[in-house]
Amino acid sequence: MASIKDVAQRAGVSVATVSRVLNASPSVTERTRARVQAVMDELGYRPNAVARSLRTDATNTIGLIIGDILNPFFTELARAVDDEARAAGYSVLIGNADERPEQQDHYVGTLLEQRVDGLLLCPTAEITPLVEDAVRGSRPLVFLDRTLAGLDVPSVRADGSAAIRDLVRHLRALGHRRIAFISGPALLSTGRERTAAFVSALTECGLPVRPEYVEAGDFQAASGRSITARLLDLPEPPEVIFTGDNLMALGALDEIRARGLRVPADVALASYDDVPWFTHLDPPMTAISQPVQELGRLAVRALVDRIGDRPVRSVVLPARLVVRRSCGETGETGESERSGPE
Amino acid sequence: MASIKDVAQRAGVSVATVSRVLNASPSVTERTRARVQAVMDELGYRPNAVARSLRTDATNTIGLIIGDILNPFFTELARAVDDEARAAGYSVLIGNADERPEQQDHYVGTLLEQRVDGLLLCPTAEITPLVEDAVRGSRPLVFLDRTLAGLDVPSVRADGSAAIRDLVRHLRALGHRRIAFISGPALLSTGRERTAAFVSALTECGLPVRPEYVEAGDFQAASGRSITARLLDLPEPPEVIFTGDNLMALGALDEIRARGLRVPADVALASYDDVPWFTHLDPPMTAISQPVQELGRLAVRALVDRIGDRPVRSVVLPARLVVRRSCGETGETGESERSGPE
DNA sequence: AGGCCTTGTGTAATCGATTACACTCCCGAA
DNA sequence: TTCGGGAGTGTAATCGATTACACAAGGCCT
Numbered sequence: 001m002a003s004i005k006d007v008a009q010r011a012g013v014s015v016a017t018v019s020r021v022l023n024a025s026p027s028v029t030e031r032t033r034a035r036v037q038a039v040m041d042e043l044g045y046r047p048n049a050v051a052r053s054l055r056t057d058a059t060n061t062i063g064l065i066i067g068d069i070l071n072p073f074f075t076e077l078a079r080a081v082d083d084e085a086r087a088a089g090y091s092v093l094i095g096n097a098d099e100r101p102e103q104q105d106h107y108v109g110t111l112l113e114q115r116v117d118g119l120l121l122c123p124t125a126e127i128t129p130l131v132e133d134a135v136r137g138s139r140p141l142v143f144l145d146r147t148l149a150g151l152d153v154p155s156v157r158a159d160g161s162a163a164i165r166d167l168v169r170h171l172r173a174l175g176h177r178r179i180a181f182i183s184g185p186a187l188l189s190t191g192r193e194r195t196a197a198f199v200s201a202l203t204e205c206g207l208p209v210r211p212e213y214v215e216a217g218d219f220q221a222a223s224g225r226s227i228t229a230r231l232l233d234l235p236e237p238p239e240v241i242f243t244g245d246n247l248m249a250l251g252a253l254d255e256i257r258a259r260g261l262r263v264p265a266d267v268a269l270a271s272y273d274d275v276p277w278f279t280h281l282d283p284p285m286t287a288i289s290q291p292v293q294e295l296g297r298l299a300v301r302a303l304v305d306r307i308g309d310r311p312v313r314s315v316v317l318p319a320r321l322v323v324r325r326s327c328g329e330t331g332e333t334g335e336s337e338r339s340g341p342e
Numbered sequence: 343m344a345s346i347k348d349v350a351q352r353a354g355v356s357v358a359t360v361s362r363v364l365n366a367s368p369s370v371t372e373r374t375r376a377r378v379q380a381v382m383d384e385l386g387y388r389p390n391a392v393a394r395s396l397r398t399d400a401t402n403t404i405g406l407i408i409g410d411i412l413n414p415f416f417t418e419l420a421r422a423v424d425d426e427a428r429a430a431g432y433s434v435l436i437g438n439a440d441e442r443p444e445q446q447d448h449y450v451g452t453l454l455e456q457r458v459d460g461l462l463l464c465p466t467a468e469i470t471p472l473v474e475d476a477v478r479g480s481r482p483l484v485f486l487d488r489t490l491a492g493l494d495v496p497s498v499r500a501d502g503s504a505a506i507r508d509l510v511r512h513l514r515a516l517g518h519r520r521i522a523f524i525s526g527p528a529l530l531s532t533g534r535e536r537t538a539a540f541v542s543a544l545t546e547c548g549l550p551v552r553p554e555y556v557e558a559g560d561f562q563a564a565s566g567r568s569i570t571a572r573l574l575d576l577p578e579p580p581e582v583i584f585t586g587d588n589l590m591a592l593g594a595l596d597e598i599r600a601r602g603l604r605v606p607a608d609v610a611l612a613s614y615d616d617v618p619w620f621t622h623l624d625p626p627m628t629a630i631s632q633p634v635q636e637l638g639r640l641a642v643r644a645l646v647d648r649i650g651d652r653p654v655r656s657v658v659l660p661a662r663l664v665v666r667r668s669c670g671e672t673g674e675t676g677e678s679e680r681s682g683p684e
Numbered sequence: 685a686g687g688c689c690t691t692g693t694g695t696a697a698t699c700g701a702t703t704a705c706a707c708t709c710c711c712g713a714a
Numbered sequence: 715t716t717c718g719g720g721a722g723t724g725t726a727a728t729c730g731a732t733t734a735c736a737c738a739a740g741g742c743c744t
Contacts, residue, residue, distance in 0.1 A: 282624030
């Protein structure tokens with residue numbers, strides 16, 4: 001591939017001048033600029049970003065490590081991050097942790113070696129040595145969707161406590177009392193927070209907290225299915241199953257369908273995370289929707305600020321309840337979506 | 343961040359020796375190796391991949407440009423590519439073309455500048471200058487899922503002709519005669535091929551080809567919806583709507599639901615692409631399933647072969663029909679999935 | 685003992701860009 | 715005419731790794 005030297009030689013100038021043309025430096029005659037540009041076009045020259053980065057110590061690239069690329073929540077998040085980053089002049093390198101700490105670390109390592117200018121991380125478990133390295137090595141880092149306690153790292157995430165309270169009230173209003181929650185892993189901040197919010201919402205609504213109705217899955221469909229099976233086999237099965245993410249809802253639905261049960265007549269269903277196809281289920285799924293676009297946008301802004309050494313504060317946005325019909329009919333017109341009881 | 347010099351100095355050796363330790367060269371005493379390694383750990387040293395790549399002219403990185411990151415088909419594909427690439431020692435940089443040629447070009451450009459060792463491209467439209475550059479510049483390139491005629495570039499893709507024929511036969515057996523197809527853009531090989539296969543399948547089954555029943559969408563949900571609306575407004579609307587990808591199926595479903603029609607009693611529905619949640623629709627969606635994992639795997643192998651200057655041939659895998667219930671009940675037990683009529 | 689090979693390590697060139705500094709014109713003011 | 719200064723360009727150091735080549739030390743042969 002043609003290098004800056006080839007261009008310089010062919011245009012009869014020095015590499016410095018070519019570099020100046022590349023960087024639109026004002027101190028180049030229009031005549032020279034045009035000649036160099038012509039040679040570039042002729043040779044199909046593209047500057048070597050590797051060499052440039054080595055010199056400038058900036059790759060104009062940020063890393064994004066998501067929990068699971070098959071989870072539409074993360075996919076939408078990646079999309080939002082990508083759009084915002086590109087607008088800010090950065091390219092995004094996506095790593096898929098597949099909810100496995102060692103794979104997360106693999107990507108943290110690779111991306112650090114690639115010298116990304118900053119890292120957006122949806123941490124998959126507890127603090128790992130590599131993540132500490134990243135913090136120590138003072139690479140700008142921002143947590144997204146999930147946090148890790150004990151590290152001085154800003155985070156951008158959504159809080160679903162209010163929405164979960166709205167959901168429990170909604171269920172209560174529909175006459176449900178036995179509500180089960182398939183939570184996420186206690187190792188994840190999102191798992192813990194949602195469980196805590198659920199338990200306190202129950203209490204607040206005067207409902208008993210039954211330990212056998214709360215179990216942690218791993219945010220993947222299979223665990224949603226097996227836990228649902230256990231719940232339905234209980235001597236007194238729950239009237240409602242609320243899942244901690246959209247994949248586990250899918251698993252729950254699998255099990256319910258396999259048993260020939262109907263939603264919501266036999267068992268009601270609700271899910272954390274709202275994804276496009278929830279609307280098309282029968283019945284459409286009541287869900288808690290996170291402001292995914294905003295999360296992505298703000299995370300990139302925060303990271304770019306850190307890269308530019310500007311001060312950054314953590315951000316928490318509210319999630320909101322979207323009532324559909326999977327928990328039973330309200331008195332209203334069924335089709336229209338609306339936010340939860342205010 | 344610590345560099346190789348810092349390590350060398352602190353360990354009292356030359357940079358060459360440190361480099362040898364990094365590359366597990368055999369000509370280093372165990373004693374020296376251990377000492378250097380200790381210093382590396384102590385400093386939290388990570389080799390600078392940028393510098394290394396500059397010298398070795400290999401980034402151990404491949405680029406993958408997909409059509410649309412919100413489309414689960416591409417998401418699964420990305421997952422498969424990522425897994426296989428990592429197994430082969432490569433990292434994957436994902437670019438989202440969002441089905442827009444200019445954004446595709448943006449990523450082709452960026453990835454070429456980053457000097458990826460090879461490029462996997464799901465081309466979004468016709469040949470663009472940048473893609474030609476890539477071919478000219480002799481960067482290894484492999485087309486995935488879609489091809490571009492007129493370029494000497496190997497491709498890995500699935501052919502759905504047989505599956506589409508199976509589908510039309512299946513529909514015919516269920517008594518349907520008026521079948522509409524919402525195709526993909528004629529600019530894409532996948533769009534053209536599926537349309538051609540559909541038309542010839544109709545003919546083969548002795549069904550008339552009605553021009554007003556075939557229209558190209560853009561592989562996104564909104565177009566599926568608007569074309570469905572047009573089809574249903576026809577004086578003689580089709581009995582079946584077959585969509586060229588899963589997103590347009592979603593759009594079609596939206597429109598059908600909005601009109602209060604039932605599937606398959608009022609209008610039957612089938613889709614190209616099979617995605618996890620098709621099972622959970624009511625009724626479960628009859629679809630044509632592509633061997634996504636295999637496509638991803640083989641594409642990476644082909645690319646790695648090209649990078650290693652080994653000869654590569656294009657691959658075409660068959661897609662297959664998965665009959666569910668969205669086109670009507672067959673005489674069989676409804677729940678079990680099976681391949682099309684043999 | 686002298687020559688030769690092997691083994692372990694160091695020296696320095698190199699990859700392709702950026703950029704501080706130096707240099708050469710050329711113009712205008714004194 | 716001379717001098718100062720700005721505009722345009724070139725020279726060379728630099729970023730952090732890899733690697734060809736050189737070299738020193740030690741072992742073994744004759």
